[in-house]
Structure formats: structure tokens, C-alpha cells
Amino acid sequence: MRKSRIKLALELIAIAIALFFLGNSVSDFRVYEGATVALYVIAICSIILLTGYSGQISLGHGALMAVGAYAAVLARYYWHTSGLLSLIIAVLAAALFGLFLGWAAARLRGPYLAGTTLALAVGLPSLANQFHFLGGEQGLNFDIGAPPKFLGSNFSTTKWYFWICSLAALIIFWLVYNLLHSRFGRQWQAMRSAPVSAAISGINIARSKVLAFTISSGVAGLAGALLVMTLNLVTPSAFPLSLSFAIVTGAVLAGITRLGGAVVGALIIVAIPDIADQIAIKAGGVERVSANLPGFITSLLLILTILFAPNGANIGKFMSLRKKKTS
Amino acid sequence: MRLLSTFLIGVSSGSIYSLMALALVLVWRSTRVVNFAQAGQAIASTYLGYLVITHTNNYWLALPVAMVAGAVIGALADIALIRPLNRRIKSGPVLEIAPVIATLGLLGLIRSLVGMIWGGDLKQYRAPVSINGFTFGHTTIPFSRFNLLIVFTAIVVMVIFAFVFQRTGLGLALRAAAFQPEIARLAGVRVDLVRTIGWAIAGATGAIAGVLVTPSTSLSPNSLDLLLVLGFVSAVIGGLESLIGAVIGGLILGIGLALILEYVSTSLAFPAAFVVLILILIVKPAGLFGMKRGRDA
Numbered sequence: 001m002r003k004s005r006i007k008l009a010l011e012l013i014a015i016a017i018a019l020f021f022l023g024n025s026v027s028d029f030r031v032y033e034g035a036t037v038a039l040y041v042i043a044i045c046s047i048i049l050l051t052g053y054s055g056q057i058s059l060g061h062g063a064l065m066a067v068g069a070y071a072a073v074l075a076r077y078y079w080h081t082s083g084l085l086s087l088i089i090a091v092l093a094a095a096l097f098g099l100f101l102g103w104a105a106a107r108l109r110g111p112y113l114a115g116t117t118l119a120l121a122v123g124l125p126s127l128a129n130q131f132h133f134l135g136g137e138q139g140l141n142f143d144i145g146a147p148p149k150f151l152g153s154n155f156s157t158t159k160w161y162f163w164i165c166s167l168a169a170l171i172i173f174w175l176v177y178n179l180l181h182s183r184f185g186r187q188w189q190a191m192r193s194a195p196v197s198a199a200i201s202g203i204n205i206a207r208s209k210v211l212a213f214t215i216s217s218g219v220a221g222l223a224g225a226l227l228v229m230t231l232n233l234v235t236p237s238a239f240p241l242s243l244s245f246a247i248v249t250g251a252v253l254a255g256i257t258r259l260g261g262a263v264v265g266a267l268i269i270v271a272i273p274d275i276a277d278q279i280a281i282k283a284g285g286v287e288r289v290s291a292n293l294p295g296f297i298t299s300l301l302l303i304l305t306i307l308f309a310p311n312g313a314n315i316g317k318f319m320s321l322r323k324k325k326t327s
Numbered sequence: 328m329r330l331l332s333t334f335l336i337g338v339s340s341g342s343i344y345s346l347m348a349l350a351l352v353l354v355w356r357s358t359r360v361v362n363f364a365q366a367g368q369a370i371a372s373t374y375l376g377y378l379v380i381t382h383t384n385n386y387w388l389a390l391p392v393a394m395v396a397g398a399v400i401g402a403l404a405d406i407a408l409i410r411p412l413n414r415r416i417k418s419g420p421v422l423e424i425a426p427v428i429a430t431l432g433l434l435g436l437i438r439s440l441v442g443m444i445w446g447g448d449l450k451q452y453r454a455p456v457s458i459n460g461f462t463f464g465h466t467t468i469p470f471s472r473f474n475l476l477i478v479f480t481a482i483v484v485m486v487i488f489a490f491v492f493q494r495t496g497l498g499l500a501l502r503a504a505a506f507q508p509e510i511a512r513l514a515g516v517r518v519d520l521v522r523t524i525g526w527a528i529a530g531a532t533g534a535i536a537g538v539l540v541t542p543s544t545s546l547s548p549n550s551l552d553l554l555l556v557l558g559f560v561s562a563v564i565g566g567l568e569s570l571i572g573a574v575i576g577g578l579i580l581g582i583g584l585a586l587i588l589e590y591v592s593t594s595l596a597f598p599a600a601f602v603v604l605i606l607i608l609i610v611k612p613a614g615l616f617g618m619k620r621g622r623d624a
Contacts, residue, residue, distance in 0.1 A: 051424060055423065057423075057424045057427055059363075059427070059431065104605050104608060104609055107608065107609065107612060108608060108612075111355070111360070111361035111426075111427060111567075112563070112567075112608060112612075114361065114363070114424075114427045115361055115363075115556075115559045115563070116604060116605070116608065118363065118555075118556065118559070119556045119559065119560065119600070119601055119604060120601065122552050122553060122555075122556050123553075123556065123597040123598070123600075123601055126597070127594075127597070127598065130594035131594075241549070241552060242435070245431060245435060248428070248431070249432075252421075252428055256421060256424070287446075288442060288443055288444075288445075288446035288447065289443050291442065291447060292438075292439040292440075292442035292443045292447075292548075293439070293443070295435055295438065295439035295442070296435075296436065296439035296440065296443065298435060299432045299433070299434075299435030299436035299438075299439060300432075300436060302428060302431070302432035302435070303408065303429060303432035303433065303436065306412070306416075306421070306425055306428045306429050306432065307408075307411055307412060307415060307429070308415075310415070310416050310421045310425060311421065
């Protein structure tokens with residue numbers, strides 16, 4: 001069921017106000033985690049758009065996040081662009097990269113696309129080590145600037161990041177929601193579930209796929225730029241293979257076709273390291289165990305979800321008794 | 328001399344890519360899954376081989392142990408993960424991505440387990456023979472006894488593959504189950520069992536690749552990721568369907584990368600491999616040895 005554009009906007013504004021008060025009432029560390037959740041929401045939205053709707057899989061969105069991140073940092077570092085402009089450049093650069101990649105990807109299906117994007121995720125971030133102007137292993141600093149003066153002198157940077165990430169997440173959520181319920185969203189769904197019929201109905205499959213890949217890449221690029229903003233630094237190691245896996249996991253956990261699930265997926269992805277730490281401490285706090293427990297839990301969840309609840313852990317079903325028809 | 332030496336190094340690393348590609352192709356043919364967990368299965372087997380080496384100091388014992396471990400892990404992966412997955416998911420938006428997600432999950436699971444048991448620090452694997460290059464008169468070339476051993480082992484494995492597939496009943500069953508599972512089943516082939524055997528053979532092959540590549544680098548829970556990607560590229564060059572294609576794809580990639588590393592730049596090896604992958608997929612999507620069926624299946 002499509003919510004009206006206005007109704008969704010009002011709901012998102014209500015969430016924004018709730019987040020505003022939440023951000024003021026919890027510790028700095030939780031605020032930081034909140035910013036991380038928000039940027040994961042953005043990244044997971046990009047996967048849901050791509051995989052859940054247009055039916056293309058990407059294991060390389062971590063690499064696209066890296067493209068966005070490096071674009072933002074380089075723009076700020078060498079051209080001294082403003083924070084907002086840097087983020088826009090991140091979106092454009094990643095979208096451009098996605099356009100090129102999507103052009104090749106539109107010809108591929110399933111395992112070929114998965115393998116190609118995996119290759120990208122393994123190789124691309126390490127390229128930064130090879131070229132001097134990208135800062136190598138030490139990376140480049142990324143400082144988006146202090147919070148504006150009118151917010152007061154004791155307004156922390158963390159909270160500023162949380163505001164930026166949350167606002168970006170709400171805007172992206174609104175845009176992607178409307179996009180998925182537009183002509184394009186319907187075309188993607190038609191293309192995914194019945195490619196031949198879709199083509200007969202006059203949908204240009206290749207163009208549709210490339211469009212989905214381009215938009216998804218742009219959104220991922222924004223998430224990448226926000227990620228390095230919260231880290232204050234861009235390095236190749238900020239974009240490991242596990243990042244690509246994590247956002248796919250987040251998308252699958254909450255149901256690959258449910259945009260609202262992005263929030264649940266992001267919360268789980270961010271909560272897992274915390275929970276794993278608690279377990280590891282109880283288990284004796286051996287370093288090699290605690291370092292690998294988050295990956296273990298994430299992978300286990302991913303396998304269990306795909307085996308037992310392939311359309312996502314249907315949290316919506318528990319929250320409302322109304323049975324929703326899944327697309 | 329430099330060209331010949333580079334070529335030989337390429338053959339040596341290419342034969343390892345070939346082995347990885349063989350493992351991927353074998354699983355793809357039997358179950359239509361590109362097994363991303365192959366890197367995980369191989370790394371677990373390689374660590375078990377490491378355990379043998381540290382206790383007995385014997386590389387020759389480590390190789391069969393890793394192979395058996397790889398076969399067991401491969402068979403388990405099929406029985407515990409892929410079979411239930413195929414039973415459960417028959418339609419829906421996740422149908423196409425489910426195997427990818429499942430093998431990805433398995434990769435993460437095995438890698439984190441390996442990390443928990445052995446830790447994340449780099450381990451050294453002692454090669455059984457010298458890794459210093461051969462010397463002719465006054466010049467020493469990078470190609471070493473160990474490289475020769477790699478090529479030799481790979482050839483032995485490939486000859487066994489060829490024999491099993493072309494000359495034995497098992498090979499016929501493997502080919503039949505991959506080609507027409509329904510008809511093979513009607514003809515009395517136990518397709519599920521044969522598929523599991525395919526996974527086991529692939530697991531053992533991946534383990535060999537892991538044990539062979541590790542002495543030249545070092546061992547850590549994610550040290551085989553790159554090998555997985557290069558194996559995949561090799562398999563795609565060969566068409567993902569053909570065993571001989573996988574071998575030749577691996578050799579082409581190995582020699583090509585060696586030439587680039589030697590004559591162009593060390594930093595361009597990975598982008599080159601990626602460009603080759605994209606080019607092959609765009610220009611000749613069925614691979615050099617693939618069937619004409621295209622890439623939709």
C-alpha cells in the first residue's frame with residue numbers, strides 16, 4: 001500500500017523531531033551509534049532499491065561507498081568545497097561510477113554480477129594504497145567543519161554528525177520511497193518478476209537496469225561520504241569486504257523488498273558488535289574470539305534468515321496484525 | 328631470459344588460479360551455484376594443513392590432510408546448506424540471489440571461525456623445497472623449485488580430473504547430473520549424492536590451491552580472498568561451464584598478470600584483472616570455451 005507523499009513526509013518529520021529529542025538525551029557514544037545507524041539505513045536503501053526491486057545483486061557496494069567517500073574527501077582536500085557540496089560530489093561521482101559499472105552489469109545476471117561486484121569490493125579500496133594523491137594506508141583527513149555557531153558552544157561534533165546523517169537518511173528514505181512507488185519502481189518490479197513480459201510491455205530492460213544501478217550507486221556514495229565524515233578520515237581499511245557483506249546482510253535480514261526494513265536491518269548491523277562484545281566479555285574476553293564474534297553472528301544470522309525466512313524476518317507482521325501483501 | 332622467466336612464473340601462478348577455477352566450475356556445473364564460500368572452505372583446509380606442518384614439520388602430510396578436510400567441508404556445505412536451500416526456496420524475489428547470499432554467509436561463518444581458533448596474525452607456511460630461483464651460470468631467475476612443484480602438482484590434479492571425468496562411471500554420472508538432472512535421475516543416477524561428491528571434489532581442489540599458494544605469501548583468515556576473485560575471473564574467461572576452459576583461463580590470467588607485473592607496473596595487476604573480467608563479460612559473455620546458451624541461466 002502506497003502512503004501518500006504528504007503523509008509519509010509528515011511521519012518522517014515526526015521521526016525527525018523524535019530523533020532530535022533522543023539525540024539530546026542519550027550519551028555521546030549512543031549518538032555516534034545513531035549516526036552510524038542512519039548511514040547504514042542509507043546504504044541498505046541502496047541495496048533494497050537495486051536487489052529487491054530491480055533484481056540485480058551487488059556484493060560491491062562497499063566499493064561504491066569508497067568511491068563516494070574518496071570523491072568527497074578529495075573535493076574538500078584539494079578544492080576546499082563546502083561540506084554540503086562535498087556530499088553532493090560524492091553522490092555524483094559514485095553515480096557516474098555506477099553508470100559505467102551498470103552498463104556492464106545490465107548484461108549480467110545472478111552469479112556473474114555477484115562475482116564481478118565481489119571482485120570490485122576486494123580490489124578497489126586497496127587501489128588507494130597504490131596512488132600517492134589518495135593518501136595510501138594512512139588516508140586523508142576529512143573534516144567537514146565545526147557545527148554552526150547558533151547551535152551553541154557545547155554542541156558536540158558527534159551530535160552534529162548525527163544530525164547530518166539522520167537528516168540525510170530521512171531525505172533519502174523519502175526520495176527512495178517515492179521512487180519505488182513511481183513508474184520506475186513499478187517497471188523494476190515488473191522487470192524482476194517477469195523480464196520477458198516486461199520487455200513485451202515496452203519496458204527497456206537494459207536502460208531500466210542501468211538506471212537502477214546508477215541511482216543505487218549514488219545513494220551508496222552518499223553513505224560512504226557520511227561514513228568517512230563520522231570517522232574524520234578516509235582510508236582503504238574503512239571499506240573492507242565485510243562492509244559490503246554487512247549492508248547486504250542488513251537488507252536481507254529485514255526483507256529485501258521492504259524499504260521500512262532498512263531501519264531494522266541497520267539497527268541489527270550496528271547492534272551486533274555491541275552484543276558480541278557483551279558475549280565475548282562473558283566468555284572470557286579472548287582477543288581473537290571477540291574480534292571475530294561480530295562476523296560470526298552476522299554470518300550466522302544471514303544463513304538462518306535465508307534458510308528459514310527468505311523474505312526477511314517479518315517484523316512488520318508482529319507489529320501490526322494487518323497482513324500486508326508482499327510484492 | 329627475462330621473458331621466459333616471467334612466462335614460467337605466470338604458468339606457476341596461473342596453475343593455482345586454474346585449480347581454484349576448477350573448484351568453482353565443478354560446483355557451478357553440478358548445482359548452479361557460484362560458490363563464494365570456496366575461499367572459506369580452502370582457508371579452513373589450509374589452516375588444518377598448517378596444524379599438521381607445525382606438529383610434524385611435513386608439508387607432504389599437510390597436503391593430503393588439507394585435501395580430505397576440504398572434501399569433507401565441501402560435502403557438508405552441500406548437505407547442510409545448499410540442499411535445504413533448494414528444497415525451501417522455489418520462487419519469490421530472493422530465488423536468484425539466495426545461493427549467493429547463502430554461500431556468502433558460509434564464507435563469513437568459516438572465516439570468523441578460523442579467526443577465532445587461530446587468530447588474525449599472519450602465519451608462515453614453510454615450502455617443502457627451495458623458493459629461491461634457479462640459477463643458470465651467473466643469473467638467477469625468479470622461477471624456483473617450488474614453482475616447478477606447483478606446476479607439477481597442478482598437472483597431476485588435472486590429469487586425475489580428466490581421467491575421472493572421461494573414463495569412469497562416476498565421471499559420467501557427474502556430467503549427466505550436471506547436464507540433465509531430471510533425465511539422469513530417471514536413468515538411475517542418484518543426483519543428490521553425485522552433486523555432493525562434486526562439492527567434495529571441488530573442496531579438495533580448492534584446498535590444494537590454498538596449500539600451494541600459501542608458502543609464497545602468508546596465511547591469514549582472509550588471505551585467499553584474492554585467489555577466489557582471480558579463480559572466478561579465470562572461470563569466466565573459460566566460460567564457467569568448461570573444465571578445460573577453467574584451466575586455460577587460469578593460465579591466460581596467470582601469464583597475463585605476470586607480464587603486466589614485470590613489464591608495466593606492480594600496481595596495475597588488479598585493475599588489469601578487473602578490466603579483463605569486464606571485457607570478457609561484455610565482448611564474449613559465453614567465455615572462450617562456453618556454450619552458446621548465454622549467461623542467463
